[in-house]
Amino acid sequence: MISSRLLRAALAAALFAVTLVSASVRPALAAGEYLDVTISSVSTATIDLTDPDQVITLKGTVTNVSTVPIRFANVHFWRSPTPLASSAAVTAALEAPPAGERLNQSEDNYFTISQEDEFGPGERVDFTVSGTVAQLTDEGTPLTATDVVYLIGVQVRGLPNDATGRSVVGRDAIAMAATGQSVESSSVVLLTATPTWTTDGTFIDDSLEDELGGRLETLLGSASRTDVVTALDPALYDAAQKMSGTHTVGEDEESGSGVALRWVRRVDELIAAGSVWRLPYGNPDLVRAAASGALAPTLEAAASATPEALLGLPSVAVLTAGADESMLADLSDIDTVIVDGGSGSQAGAPNVIMAASQAELGGLEEGVQLARQVADDLVADRTPLYLISTAAEARRDAELDHLRTRTVPTTMPQSALVWPTDTTVAAWSDVADALHDARGNAGLIGDLSGTEPAGIDSLFATAFSADFATQADALAWTRTNAPERVSNDAVTLRAAASFVMGSRTNTFPATLTNTLAVPVTVDVRFTSDSPQRIRVPDLAGVTVQPGEALTLEVVPEASSNGVSLVHAQVTSTGGVPIGAPVTIEITATNFGRVGWIIIVVSGAVVLGGTAWRIRTVRRERARAESEGVQP
Numbered sequence: 001m002i003s004s005r006l007l008r009a010a011l012a013a014a015l016f017a018v019t020l021v022s023a024s025v026r027p028a029l030a031a032g033e034y035l036d037v038t039i040s041s042v043s044t045a046t047i048d049l050t051d052p053d054q055v056i057t058l059k060g061t062v063t064n065v066s067t068v069p070i071r072f073a074n075v076h077f078w079r080s081p082t083p084l085a086s087s088a089a090v091t092a093a094l095e096a097p098p099a100g101e102r103l104n105q106s107e108d109n110y111f112t113i114s115q116e117d118e119f120g121p122g123e124r125v126d127f128t129v130s131g132t133v134a135q136l137t138d139e140g141t142p143l144t145a146t147d148v149v150y151l152i153g154v155q156v157r158g159l160p161n162d163a164t165g166r167s168v169v170g171r172d173a174i175a176m177a178a179t180g181q182s183v184e185s186s187s188v189v190l191l192t193a194t195p196t197w198t199t200d201g202t203f204i205d206d207s208l209e210d211e212l213g214g215r216l217e218t219l220l221g222s223a224s225r226t227d228v229v230t231a232l233d234p235a236l237y238d239a240a241q242k243m244s245g246t247h248t249v250g251e252d253e254e255s256g257s258g259v260a261l262r263w264v265r266r267v268d269e270l271i272a273a274g275s276v277w278r279l280p281y282g283n284p285d286l287v288r289a290a291a292s293g294a295l296a297p298t299l300e301a302a303a304s305a306t307p308e309a310l311l312g313l314p315s316v317a318v319l320t321a322g323a324d325e326s327m328l329a330d331l332s333d334i335d336t337v338i339v340d341g342g343s344g345s346q347a348g349a350p351n352v353i354m355a356a357s358q359a360e361l362g363g364l365e366e367g368v369q370l371a372r373q374v375a376d377d378l379v380a381d382r383t384p385l386y387l388i389s390t391a392a393e394a395r396r397d398a399e400l401d402h403l404r405t406r407t408v409p410t411t412m413p414q415s416a417l418v419w420p421t422d423t424t425v426a427a428w429s430d431v432a433d434a435l436h437d438a439r440g441n442a443g444l445i446g447d448l449s450g451t452e453p454a455g456i457d458s459l460f461a462t463a464f465s466a467d468f469a470t471q472a473d474a475l476a477w478t479r480t481n482a483p484e485r486v487s488n489d490a491v492t493l494r495a496a497a498s499f500v501m502g503s504r505t506n507t508f509p510a511t512l513t514n515t516l517a518v519p520v521t522v523d524v525r526f527t528s529d530s531p532q533r534i535r536v537p538d539l540a541g542v543t544v545q546p547g548e549a550l551t552l553e554v555v556p557e558a559s560s561n562g563v564s565l566v567h568a569q570v571t572s573t574g575g576v577p578i579g580a581p582v583t584i585e586i587t588a589t590n591f592g593r594v595g596w597i598i599i600v601v602s603g604a605v606v607l608g609g610t611a612w613r614i615r616t617v618r619r620e621r622a623r624a625e626s627e628g629v630q631p
Contacts, residue, residue, distance in 0.1 A: 033168065033169050033170050033171070034064060034065070034066035034068055034070060034158075034160055034169045034170065035062050035063065035064055035065065035066070035070070035073075035156050035158075035169050035170025036062070036063045036065045036170065037060065037061075037062050037063075037075075037154060037156055037170040037171055037172040038060050038061050038172055038365065039058050039059070039060040039153060039154065039172045039173075039174055039365065039368055040059055040060045040061065040365040040367050040368070041058070041059045041060070041365065041366075041367025041368060042056065042057070042058055042059075042152070042174060042176070042367065042368050042371050043055065043056060043057035043058075043130075044056055044371075045176075045177075045370045045371045045374050045403055046176065046177045046178070046179055046180075046371070046374055046403065047133065047136070047143070047150065047152075047176050047177070047178040047179075048133065048178075048180055049133060049136075049137060049143060049144070049146055049178050050180060051133055052132065052133050052134035052137065053132065053133070053134070054132065054133040055130050055131075055132050056130065056131050056132070056133075056136075056152065056176075057128060057129070057130040058077065058128070058129050058130070058152070058153070058154060059126070059127065059128045059367070060126070060127055060154070060172065060365075061124055061125065061126055061127070062075060062113060062124065062125050062127060062156060062170060063122075063123070063124040064119055064120060064121050064122060064123050064124075065122075066121060066160075067121045068121065068160045068161055068162050069118035069119065069120045069121065069160075069161045070113075070114065070118065070119045070158040070159065070160050070161070070169060071114055071115065071116060071117070071118055071119070071158065071159045071161070072114065072115055072116075072157075072158055072159045072166060073112075073113035073114045073119050073156060073157070073158030073159075073169065074110045074111065074112050074113065074156065074157055074158070075110060075111040075113065075127045075129055075154050075155075075156050076102040076103065076104070076109065076110045076129070076154060076155050076156070076157065077102065077103040077108075077109045077110065077129040077130065077131040077154060078100050078101065078102050078103070078152070078153050078154055078155045078171070078173070079100055079101060079103070079131070079136060079143065079150060079151065079152050079153070080093070080097065080098050080100035080101075080150060080151040080173075081100070081101065081140070081141035081142065081143055081150070082098060082150070082151075083143075083145040083148035083149070083150065083178075084148060084149040084150065084151070084175070084379065085148050085149075085379060086379050086381075087376065087379050087380060087381070089149075089379075090149050090175050090375065090376070090379060093151055093173075093175075094151070094173065094175060097151055097153070097171065097173045098151075100151065100153075100155075101139075101140040101141060102155055103131045103135050103136075103139060103140075104139075105135050105139055106135075108129065108130040108131070109129060109130070109131055109135070110129060111127040111128060111129050113125055113127070113156070113158070114158070118161070119158070127154070129154060143178060145178070146178055146179060146180070147178070147179045147181070147378065148177075148178055148179075148378075148379070149175050149176065149177050149178070149375045149378060149379055150175075150176055150178055151173045151174070151175060151176075152173065152174055152175075152176045153171060153172050153173030153174060154171065154172055154173075155168050155170075155171045156168065156169055156170040156171065157169065174364075174368050174371060174372060175371070175372055175375040175376075176371050176374075176375055177371075177374045177375040177377075177378040179374075179378055182403055182404050182405045183374055183377035183378050183403060183404045183405070184377065184383045184384075184404060184405050184406075184407055185377050185383060185384045185385070185386060185400070185404055185406065185407070186227075186229075186383055186384070186385045186386070186406065186407050186408065186409040186410075187222070187225075187228045187229070187385075187386050187388055187397055187406065188228075188229045188230070188231050188277075188316075188338065188355070188385065188386070188387055188388065188409060189219050189220075189222050189223035189228060189229070189230050189231065189388045189389075189394070190219070190231050190279075190318065190387060190388065190389040191216060191219060191220070191223065191230055191231065191232045191233060191236060191237075191267070192231075192233040192236055192279065192283040192389070192465075192466070192467050193208060193211050193216060193233070193236050193239075193467060194465070194467040194468060194469075194473075195235065195239075195282070195462050195465055195467065195468075195477055196208050197235075197239040197242070198455075198480065198481050199454070199455025199456075199458045199459050199462075199481045200454065200455055200481075201242050201247070201248075202247070202248040202249070202250075203239075203243065203247060203248065203249045203250075204249075204250070204480075205249060205250065206249055208239060208240070208243060208260075209243060209257050209259055209260060212240060212243075212257075212259050212260050212263045213259045213263075214391075215390070215391050216236075216263065217263065218391040218394050218395075219388065219389070219391070219394055220263065220266055220267070221394070222388055222394040222397060222398060223270060223275070224266070224270065225398075225401070225406065226406065227406040227407060227408050228275065228406060229275055229276075229277055229408060229409055230267075230270055230275055230276045230277065231276075231277050231278075231279050231316050231318065231338075232267065232276050232277070232278060232279060232310075232313075233279045233281070233282065233283040234278060234279070234281045234305070234306045234307055234310050235281050235282045235283065235305070235458065235461070235462055236283075237264070237267060237307075237310065238307055240260045240263055240264050240267075241260075241264055243256070243257045243260035244256050244257055244258075244260040244261035244264055271313065276313055277313060277314045277315065277316040277335075277336065278306070278310050278311075278313035278314065278315050278316065279315075279316060279317065279318070280298075280299065280302035280303075280306075280315075280317060280334075280461065281301075281302040281303075281305040281306045281457075281458070281461045281462070282302060282305070282458065282461035282462030282463075282464075282465050283462075283465050283466050283467055284298050284302060284461055284462070284463075284464040284465055284466065285320065285464050285465070285466040286298065286299075286317055286319060286327070286331070286464075287319055287320060287321065287322040287323050287327070287425050288322070288425050288426070288427070288428055288464055288466075289464040290327060290330070291322065291425050291426070291427040291428075292427040292428050292429060292431065292432040292464070293427075293432060294432050294435065294464065295327075295330055296330070297435075297439075297460055298460060298461060298463075298464055299330070299331075299333075300460075301456075301457040301458075301459075301460035301461040302457075302461035303333075304457040305457040305458045305461045314335045314336065315333075315334045315335045315336070316334065316335060316336045316337070316338060317331060317334045317336075317337050317338070317350075318337075318338045318339075318340060318355075318387065318466075319337060319338070319339045319340065320340050320341070320425075320466065321340075321341070321420060321422045321424075321425055322420075322422060322423055322424055322425030323339050323340075323342075323419065323420060323423075324419055324423055325417070325419060328350065328352065331350050332349045332350060334350045335350060335351065336350055336351045336352075336353065336409075337350045337351070337352050337353075338352075338353050338354075338355050338385065338387065338409075339352065339353070339354050339355065339417075339419065339420065340355045340357065340387055340420070341354075341355070341356075341357040341359070341420040341422070342354035342355075342417065342418050342419050342420050343356075343381070343382075343415075343417075343418045344382075344414075344415045344416050344417040344418050345382065345410075345411040345412070345413075345414050345415055345417070346411060346414055346417055347411040347412070347414055351411045352411070352417060353385055353409055353410075353411055354385070354417065354418070354419075355384075355385045355386065355387050356376070356380070356384040356385060356386055357420075358386065358387070358393065361373060361376070362392075362393075366392075369396055370396060370399050370400060370403075373396065373400060374400065374403055374404075377400075377404065381415065382413065382415055383407055383410075385409050426471075428464065428471045428474060428475075430471060430475050431463050431464065431471060431474050431475050431478055434463070434475060434478045434479055434482065435459070435460060435463055435478065437482070437485075438456070438459060438460075438478070438482040438483060439456075439460075441482070441483045441484070441485050441486055442456045442483045443574075444486045444572060444576055445483055445484070445486060445516075445518070447572035447573055447574040447576060448486070448490075448491070448516070448518075448520040448521065448522060448572050448573075448578075449516075449518045449519060449520055449521070450521060453483035453484075455481065456483065458481075459478065459481050459482065462477070462481075463477070463478045484516070484517070486516070486578070487515075488578070488579050488580070489515070489579050490514070490515050490516050490520075490578060490579075491512065491513065491514050491515070491516070491520055491522055491544065491570050491578050491579065492512070492513045492515070492570070492579055493510060493511070493512055493513075493524060493568055493570050493579070493582050494510065494511045494513070494582070495508070495509070495510035495511070495554065495568065495582055495584055496508065496584065497583075497584065497585065498584065498585040498586070498587070499556070499584060499585070499586050499587070500586075500587045500588075500589065501534075501556060501558050501586060501587065501588040501589065502589060503558075504557065504558050504559075505555060505556070505557050505558070506555070506556060507553050507554065507555050508553075508554050508556070509551050509552065509553065509554070510524075510551070510552045510554050510568070510582075511549050511550070511551055511552070512524070512542060512544055512549070512550045512552055512570070513544070513548070513549045513550075514544035514545065514546060514547065514548055514550075515547070516546060517546050518546060519543060519544065519545050519546060520543070520544055521541055521542065521543045521544075521573055522542055522544070522570050522571065522572060522573065522578065523538060523539065523540050523541065523542070523570075523571050523572075523573060523575075524538060524539040524542060524552065524568055524569070524570055524571075525538045525568070525569050525571055526538060526554075526566050526567070526568050526569075527566065527567045527569070527581075528564050528565070528566045528567075529564050529565045529566070529567075530562065530564035531564075532559060532560075533558065533559055533560050533561075533562045533564050533588065534556055534557070534558050534559070534562070534564040534566065534586050534588055535556070535557050535559075536554060536555070536556045536557070536566050536568075536586075537555065537557070539552060539554070541573065554568075556586050558586075558588035560588065561588050561589055562587070562588055563585060563586070563587045563588075564585075564586055564588075565583055565584070565585055565586075566583070566584045566585075566586055567581045567582070567583050567584075568581060568582045568583075568584060569581040569582075
């Protein structure tokens with residue numbers, strides 16, 4: 001198997017880049033064609049050329065998309081005898097199917113749509129045609145090569161009313177592997193979900209429980225197979241753990257979920273088996289984070305938010321549209337980087353493995369997807385890696401199991417990296433701006449309270465989650481989980497507008513009020529317009545409880561008489577101003593000297609008045625004695 005794959009790789013090397021250009025699911029109507037033909041199912045995923053009795057049955061629909069009626073229309077089983085040995089050859093053949101050959105040996109080989117009656121505009125009909133391996137190997141140009149891909153399909157021949165003869169008026173083809181051996185491929189199951197949990201451990205709604213019992217349960221079943229690797233978002237695991245115990249949904253407290261408990265236990269079994277790789281916490285879209293100028297803080301936050309119990313797991317990141325080689329230097333701390341939609345592999349720091357794009361495969365009719373995937377795997381230049389994130393992808397991957405050998409994803413053998421052709425991704429600038437504001441508020445709250453708000457790392461890691469469908473969804477979640485905005489009047493200072501000092505130092509009161517829901521520690525800094533005359537020492541490390549109005553003692557110091565404006569500013573301990581400054585007019589008078597003057601003058605007046613009164617009394621007594629009158 002390996003040697004034949006390497007041989008095919010050598011043959012396809014020159015054309016390899018073509019495989020990255022997505023072919024249309026079906027070629028557009030060719031010139032002269034009138035009908036839209038769709039093969040919806042094929043009865044077998046492979047052609048076994050050693051079994052002449054094998055029957056290949058094609059079912060589908062034919063629709064007259066023209067305005068021309070068609071008579072004598074028949075659907076014929078068709079095949080191209082050209083063996084295709086590379087992905088590039090398959091892509092090119094499907095884009096422009098060759099003339100090929102129709103089978104005409106039995107009635108099963110064709111389906112009659114119309115004879116003399118017309119197949120009119122807009123009409124649609126279902127068809128079924130079959131062919132056997134014996135017919136494919138005996139009639140016309142036989143199919144003889146094995147371990148290659150052939151085109152199998154249908155051609156519709158008919159007589160349009162605007163033509164003079166019968167011709168091919170519609171066609172469709174699918175790629176099928178002619179092989180009797182199993183193909184090789186690897187699978188990585190992504191266990192991620194749109195965040196409906198909050199950074200404080202509560203839940204917005206019950207939708208995660210539905211996911212755990214639905215899509216995520218299906219994916220977990222897919223992940224439980226041998227040699228399948230699971231890429232786990234630690235944020236999802238953390239949320240499921242919380243949901244398995246008593247938890248809050250909206251405003252309501254709910255008992256633990258048995259669905260979540262079972263899911264967590266099954267993940268724990270996979271971890272114990274060594275088949276789980278750890279995604280960055282929150283499953284951030286690292287390409288979009290980089291485009292938004294937020295890659296470094298996103299990676300840092302994801303590392304800090306990851307639960308300690310998961311830190312020992314191998315780390316992995318999945319890059320999607322817009323990824324390019326320039327990002328690898330920033331991802332050197334990650335063990336493995338998987339790039340969706342490219343090809344090749346490279347060992348290093350990090351290891352890089354390209355995952356096969358499933359965009360075209362997913363656009364095919366479900367009944368032909370398996371055959372196409374086997375064909376793609378057979379002619380791939382190296383073992384393909386498939387990312388599985390939906391229930392449909394899990395089912396298709398499970399159907400492939402009996403036709404393939406699963407292998408653990410590896411960089412070996414190494415091959416040149418071919419990056420996705422889509423190198424652009426829209427930045428989420430609104431999310432980046434919201435995170436910038438959140439970081440400022442978190443830092444200020446940390447300055448004020450001594451501790452940053454809980455969940456800030458989870459916020460920064462999850463805001464760019466690849467599971468958000470739109471920037472609007474991501475922005476709404478980010479704003480819901482961002483820390484409380486610190487308003488300009490969160491902590492206020494009130495004091496009298498003026499104060500008169502009667503001595504060199506005095507004390508006057510001021511009130512500091514905390515309107516936040518957490519205790520804060522702040523400084524009050526005073527700036528005097530005339531510090532040589534009056535200064536006020538700063539108040540450092542003042543702690544105010546939530547909702548408290550704390551009375552402070554402000555102690556100004558005067559060096560001389562006069563008036564000075566003093567500006568009081570509340571700041572965080574880190575020096576960030578909070579609110580507007582309060583201006584206080586302070587007047588200093590040298591009350592000690594003036595007081596003594598008043599006392600001396602008052603004493604002199606008292607003594608003078610007393611002496612004058614004594615003298616007056618003596619005069620009155622002397623006059624009375626001389627007149628013989630008693631006073």
